[in-house]
Amino acid sequence: MGFIKYIGLGLFIIALSIFTLSLGLDHYQLTAENISADTDYHREAILEAAKGNGMLDKEYATNFAFIADFKKTLLSAQETLDRQAQANIPEGVDEWNFRLGEWKFKDYTLLTTKHSSTGPVADHPFLFWLLTIGLGILGGLLFILPDLQNIPGIKNNRIYHHTMTRGLKLGWRGVFLVTVIVGLLSYGVFYMGKSLFYPALTLLVVGLITGLVFFYERSINNTPARSAGPENWTAWLGIFTGIYLIGFYLLLYWAPEYITSWIVLSDPLSYLLNGGEASRWFVYGMLYTVIVLTMGLRMLVKYRHNMYQVVRTTSVMFFQTAFAFLIPEILIRLNQPYFDFKNIWPLDYDFFFKNELNILIDNGGIGIFMLVWGILLIIVGVPLFTYFFGKRWYCSWVCGCGGLAETLGDPYRQLSDKSLRAWKFERWIIHGVLVFAVVMTILVLYTYFTGSYTVLGFNSDTVRTWYGFIIGSAFAGVVGTGFYPLMGNRVWCRFGCPLAAYLGLVQRFKSRFRITTNGGQCISCGNCSTYCEMGIDVRHYAQRGQDVVRSSCVGCGICAAVCPRGVLRLENSSEDVDSRTEQIRTIMISEDEVRLLS
Amino acid sequence: MHIAIIGNGIAGVTAARFIRKLSNHDITLISTETEYFFSRTALMYVYMGHMRFVDTQPYEPWFWKKNRINLKQAFIDKIDAPNKQLKTRNGETITYDKLIIACGSKSNKFGWPGQDLEGVRGLYSYQDLEYMEAHSEGLKRAIIVGGGLIGIEMAEMFHSRHIPVTFLVRENSYWSMVLPTEESNIVNRHIREHGFDLKLETELKEIVDDGNGRAVAVVTNKGERIECGYVGLTAGVSPNIGFLEGSGIETKRGILVDQNLQTNIPDVYAIGDCAELRNPPAGRRPIEAVWYVGRMMGETVAHNVCGQKVDYAPGFWFNSAKFLDIEYQVYGDVQAKAPEHHKSLYWEHPDGKKSIRMVYDKNNDQILGFNLMGVRYRHEVCDKWLKEKASIETVLQNLGLANFDPEFYDEYENAVVALYNQQSGKNLQLKQKRGLTAALRFLRDKIAL
């Protein structure tokens, strides 16, 4: 059986290699037909510019060279249009649209590069889909399914011996984090049109939170910190995976013109589903779904003895496939607005953006239904379901981010930081993001209703752009997923997600949910804390017989599954909603115990 | 007042924490083993790679300073009780006003030939774990001697590294001094399912030297010779009290203590694995080397040391363990060789990996104990039934209150009730299904059964 697993692993590595190398296989040639622009006058201008600088019909061996030249072409087209704009602008076109603004460059470059590609991937997209995604799935299945032969039970053997999953020491994690944050903020300066204001403000907030945690909350005194080894870089495979994921997100968000091959090879599936060519978001959705399904299967095999895990994992697999991927694509095919019925503001931060609202409102009945549905989820769905079941109904049963964390991220759950200091950081950061999301949305809505952009000196448009950049992309994607192998699989859910913060407040203060501890049975072994992806020190509660009521608990149930003594149970009861934390179930330990330390 | 505690295991640490809670005394926690308290019960998970060693430490390193508990890593060679002084191996002297001895256990060795060879060791301390780790590279086979809880853990540890295991058990079935026959059989089957070479009714006679002081094989009482590279001695533990000789502290197998956990010498107390109760409470043994006892004694002794006289009252027996993939819980009095008046209702799942046993008094139907394999029951509910001397029929009809299995798991209460009906000719119905609300109401005396 080990043999089949190795074949699976081999196939997966081949698939991943082809997937990565496919980015360099094609050639690029700009022809008159494949210049992609929104309007004829832009296309004309670009065509003229390409003729002028000799780019037209020239064959480029790499997308780097092609994109570099195309950028020059766009600049010269822009110049031409600027000159024309002073002379004569066609009837009915406003000047702002007529000029080729730099904000158009990204889209034009991406689409034109995609359409200009020729070569193996462009000629045989479906074959490449099979060789990459298809082969990857096959390899994954061959790697996963032989485990069915093992005796069911908790099998975490050698997780901390494996170079993929053993993590790295606190200091090195910090180095990675600081590098990525500094890198993202520096890019942010450029992203915001060379404006220092928002990146600097963000840096200030980061500094402020660090100061609050260390000095106001005195965690500077919490030394020595628990060392979270290994000291060395033996987790090299994990580090490599982290870097790969970070790279993937950087390209996806901010340099998609370099990954057109991935978009090209997804075209056939896209035509099948929504009738149009693939976009980078289609690629992302497709990969996401494939990964949630394959790694979800792994989860099902691993926890097949545990019905809670089976049902919950099936649920996230279903919601990702149907609600996040298929239904929106089918809606597009039916000429309806793209809509993910399970995404909720403020995670879905652009729900109240002007263009999004207009799309819904302009679509009549179904659009209005979507709008009302989305608002009802926020004001009724979240509090009601969370009251009854805890935030798990969303975070580990429905949510896409949660779905990825629970499937792809499962092998890394032990890497979350359990220290008190991490918890303090968590509370400041996640609630900070919630405040940011609410303020940003208020500004955006203010603009929507009044038409005025400036509120208290802030431009609502710029604020929303910065939110999208720093929270929506940098935090949720690059850090949130890229850091799975470095900081555990719920970095985003734990530290960043504003919806998690909202759900968490309800869970903490008004919910029937808690994790009960079974009398005095805890042996303080630490399995529960180790495998809590949210970094909750579950043992702290269990060993003193106190129920776990924590705003961050996503109710994944893994702590209860790995506990070797049957100490933990996820439960709901309305009997004691307001006194859940006061319950002391240990039979031998007196009530004082609970107030002893904290 | 300065309170010295020898041993930073669960007993010593619980005592220290409660003394801090109750008083402002100076506390020194002394141990040779490790700098910080760790969970001995989790040693296996470190070897198996489920956890790092730091993850077995229940408190972060700064905790001790914050709670003003002084840690001292030293070995106490001698206790000078009349002068209230401790002598460390390095010749230091520590004076105390009150002393708590919580020095734990050591692995038993029964004088087997070759028991001190290289590659032969028990599993108790952190150093034992390091030793095992150091000898695992290239190991072809490990032999485990003694069919108890630590033995099966050690077998599982080697198994996780794909090292073949031979498991020598003196009795005719695994842990049959404690487990009733059926449960013991479940474990026998499960051990074999995992591919361990389980040899029942087999004792170690000799460990063979390779000529360089290393173990190469064992010889059993049946004359069989089994080649191996490591021999794990897991035939039980006993109090680690060698260093007390000549101190005047009275010992038998363990350190003798009264119901306030005080030894024969005033201001000297003993708790945890090393303590032996002169008059154990009804239904309890004089020495109980389990985690929970250390915790309960630690709490009790803290009160006594701080001037509040409290008797050690551990209540009903409970314990739990995990045999490879099968969890085990026990509440109350369940004996391998049941006394004549014990009767039990035993239900086993068709998959042969789950069972529920309820022991009750044949004469008055009073519930006496619960023994569970692969099923989780609520501690407080079972305890309350035991305390209230509930009848087996009351328990059966409300069995759902005890169910602590995760959501969506199959519920077996109906099957158990049906079995009882079948055996007794009665027609009981299950009145309470699983659920926290009902359990809470029951525990808060809001519903009478």
Ligand SMILES: Cc1cc2nc3c(=O)[nH]c(=O)nc-3n(C[C@H](O)[C@H](O)[C@H](O)COP(=O)(O)OP(=O)(O)OC[C@H]3O[C@@H](n4cnc5c(N)ncnc54)[C@H](O)[C@@H]3O)c2cc1C
């Ligand atoms: C592998 C393993 C698994 C176990 N699993 C379970 C389980 O699942 N459930 C359960 O209930 N129990 C279990 N036990 C038993 C449980 O761990 C013990 O009962 C418990 O740890 C005893 O605690 P203690 O504080 O009395 O002593 P210990 O934990 O033994 O602590 C005593 C400490 O004192 C130190 N010490 C001793 N003498 C001196 C000296 N002269 N000077 C300085 N320091 C000294 C020792 O080095 C040691 O660190 C297990 C034990 C082992 C070994």
Ligand code: SF4
């Ligand atoms: S406490 Fe348990 S259920 Fe909650 S997030 Fe952590 S592991 Fe999951």
Ligand code: SF4
């Ligand atoms: S609750 Fe379970 S897993 Fe957690 S420390 Fe206690 S015994 Fe170990």
